[in-house]
Every structure is written in structure tokens, then in C-alpha cells.
Amino acid sequence: MEQPKLRRIGILTSGGDAPGMNAAIRACVRTCIKNDVTPIGIRRGYQGLIHADTVEMDAHSVNGITDRGGTILYTARSEDFMTPDGLNRAVQTVKYMGIDGIVCIGGDGTFRGAKTLADKGVNVMGIPATIDNDIGCSHYTIGFDTAANTAMLAIDKLSDTMQSHERVSVVEVMGRHAGHLAVYVGLAVGATSIIIPEFPFDFDRNVIEQIREGRMRGKNHHLIIVAEGVGKCDEISRRITDETGLEARVSILGYIQRGGSPSTRDRVMASRMGHFAVEQLINGKRNGIVCYRDSRIVAVPIDEAMSMTKQLDAYMYKVAYDITI
Numbered sequence: 596m597e598q599p600k601l602r603r604i605g606i607l608t609s610g611g612d613a614p615g616m617n618a619a620i621r622a623c624v625r626t627c628i629k630n631d632v633t634p635i636g637i638r639r640g641y642q643g644l645i646h647a648d649t650v651e652m653d654a655h656s657v658n659g660i661t662d663r664g665g666t667i668l669y670t671a672r673s674e675d676f677m678t679p680d681g682l683n684r685a686v687q688t689v690k691y692m693g694i695d696g697i698v699c700i701g702g703d704g705t706f707r708g709a710k711t712l713a714d715k716g717v718n719v720m721g722i723p724a725t726i727d728n729d730i731g732c733s734h735y736t737i738g739f740d741t742a743a744n745t746a747m748l749a750i751d752k753l754s755d756t757m758q759s760h761e762r763v764s765v766v767e768v769m770g771r772h773a774g775h776l777a778v779y780v781g782l783a784v785g786a787t788s789i790i791i792p793e794f795p796f797d798f799d800r801n802v803i804e805q806i807r808e809g810r811m812r813g814k815n816h817h818l819i820i821v822a823e824g825v826g827k828c829d830e831i832s833r834r835i836t837d838e839t840g841l842e843a844r845v846s847i848l849g850y851i852q853r854g855g856s857p858s859t860r861d862r863v864m865a866s867r868m869g870h871f872a873v874e875q876l877i878n879g880k881r882n883g884i885v886c887y888r889d890s891r892i893v894a895v896p897i898d899e900a901m902s903m904t905k906q907l908d909a910y911m912y913k914v915a916y917d918i919t920i
């Protein structure tokens with residue numbers, strides 16, 4: 596059966612931004628234009644949808660943005676949208692603007708928002724973009740690679756000065772609920788210890804003993820990577836000094852990890868996902884999340900996608916510990 600022709604597709608970014616969001620927006624806009632569909636940029640995520648804060652886009656409005664971090668559409672975490680009134684107003688905007696489907700780019704909060712719209716009859720297609728890589732249905736989320744590189748380069752610099760002073764660095768990387776970034780970065784920088792919310796850790800065995808053993812082998816600088824969800828870096832640093840006599844310094848990398856020009860991987864992934872999301876809507880697919888699974892881009896129905904969970908890569912965690920000696 597022939598699909599009814601889509602005329603206007605909305606595009607929004609919501610929640611914490613991630614490098615590569617602009618490349619995804621560009622891919623969505625250009626794929627719309629190629630298919631004779633009008634792309635409508637919705638600014639400030641669901642908040643913008645409530646207030647009809649929209650802009651009609653064309654091929655040129657996304658010129659030269661692939662290499663830019665952040666999101667040209669701005670982002671927000673909208674509390675109004677969580678209220679019945681806010682949701683109804685957002686649905687009204689969709690109706691009176693004649694928007695036939697919305698591509699929602701972001702993390703789990705964004706997908707929860709997309710689901711509430713879907714339940715009200717709005718066609719949605721999600722694209723996973725968060726530096727936390729904590730979306731259950733997708734093996735990869737846009738922004739993770741860039742954030743990992745940013746953290747790694749910052750820690751490399753820290754290591755130079757910490758080595759000169761023979762100190763211990765306690766470094767907090769982002770991830771309020773997930774340790775994917777901490778483990779990945781920890782492996783990349785040769786961390787002595789990685790502390791994440793997913794696994795219990797024994798401070799004496801996993802931190803103090805590791806430092807002592809390292810010192811006995813002649814190591815003069817130790818890196819302790821702590822996921823934001825664990826926090827307590829000052830306490831960890833103080834305990835290290837109390838128990839080993841070594842000087843320790845805390846560095847919280849913070850929001851720099853969310854900025855910067857996206858890596859090749861993020862640009863390519865964002866472009867593929869953006870293109871795929873719009874094609875799905877044009878081909879009559881409804882209410883899905885674009886996922887990267889087993890090296891393929893696929894769409895998973897939103898209910899199924901949101902029930903999926905992602906385990907932390909325990910093997911990668913083990914590798915990091917095994918080779919830190």
C-alpha cells in the first residue's frame with residue numbers, strides 16, 4: 596500500500612547535549628529536502644514544542660555545522676512538558692503546524708518525552724545522543740567517542756604534571772548513572788583503578804593495594820578514575836593520602852566533556868542515524884528508536900526499545916584491571 600506523503604517533519608534536540616547532534620540535525624534536514632519534505636527545526640526541545648518555537652529549515656540552514664559541538668537548535672530539560680497541560684499544548688503545536696512526524700535526538704529523558712507524544716498520536720522517531728552511552732537498545736550513542744577522546748586528552752595532560760610531582764590523580768569523568776565512559780576512558784589512559792556506580796568496589800583492595808603494588812614495581816604516578824555517579828573524589832583523595840602517605844589531587848573534568856568538535860565516528864554515526872530516521876518516517880514507519888546494533892543501524896519499536904537495558908562491559912573492566920600492573 597502506498598504511504599501517505601509526509602509534508603513536514605519536525606526535528607528537536609533535548610536533554611544534555613552531545614557532540615554530533617549538529618551532524619544529526621544536518622542529516623535529517625538534508626534527507627527531508629532530498630525527499631521533498633519540509634524540515635521544521637523545533638528549538639529548545641519539548642519546551643519549544645509547547646511554545647511553538649519553531650523555524651522552517653532549508654539545505655543552507657545546516658551549512659558548515661558538522662564540525663560544531665553543541666546543538667544549533669538549543670536544548671532544554673522541560674518540566675512543563677511533564678504536566679498534562681504542557682503535553683496537550685505540545686500536541687496542539689504539532690497539529691496546527693501540520694507536523695507529520697518528529698525526530699527526537701537525545702537520551703533516555705528525550706525518549707520518555709517521545710513516548711508520551713506517541714501515546715497522544717504523534718509520530719516519533721528517536722536518535723540516541725548522549726555522552727553517557729547508556730541507552731539500552733543501542734550499542735552506541737552519538738557523542739560518546741568525542742567525550743572519551745576529550746577526557747583522554749585532558750587526563751594525558753594531567754598525567755604529565757602528576758608524574759613530575761609523583762602524585763596520585765583522582766579524576767572524575769561524567770556519568771551520573773552509568774560508568775561506560777569511566778571504564779572506556781580508564782582503559783585508554785591506563786588507570787590504576789576505575790570506580791563506577793555499577794560494580795561494588797573494595798577500597799582497600801581495588802585502590803590502596805593497587806597503588807602499593809604499583810609503587811613496588813616502580814610506578815611513580817597513579818590515576819584513579821571515578822564516575823560522576825560515585826563522586827566523593829575529595830574523600831577518596833584524602834583516604835589515599837592517609838593510607839599511603841602519597842600526595843593526591845582531584846580533577847573534575849565536568850562539562851568540557853560535552854563540548855568540542857565531534858570525532859569522525861560521531862559525525863559518521865550521526866549522519867547515518869539522521870538519514871535513517873527521516874527515511875523511516877517517510878517509509879511509513881512509526882514510533883521507533885534508531886539503534887546501532889551488531890554493526891547495523893536499525894529501528895526498534897519505542898516500547899520495546901525503552902524496556903531494554905544495557906549492562907556495563909564487565910570484560911572491558913576486567914581488561915583494564917588485568918593490564919594495569
Ligand code: F6P
Nearest residue numbers: 611612725726727769770771823
Ligand atoms: O549528558 C549526560 C550527562 O552528562 C550526565 O553524565 C550528567 O550527569 C548530566 O548529563 C548532567 O547534565 P545537566 O547538568 O545538563 O543536567
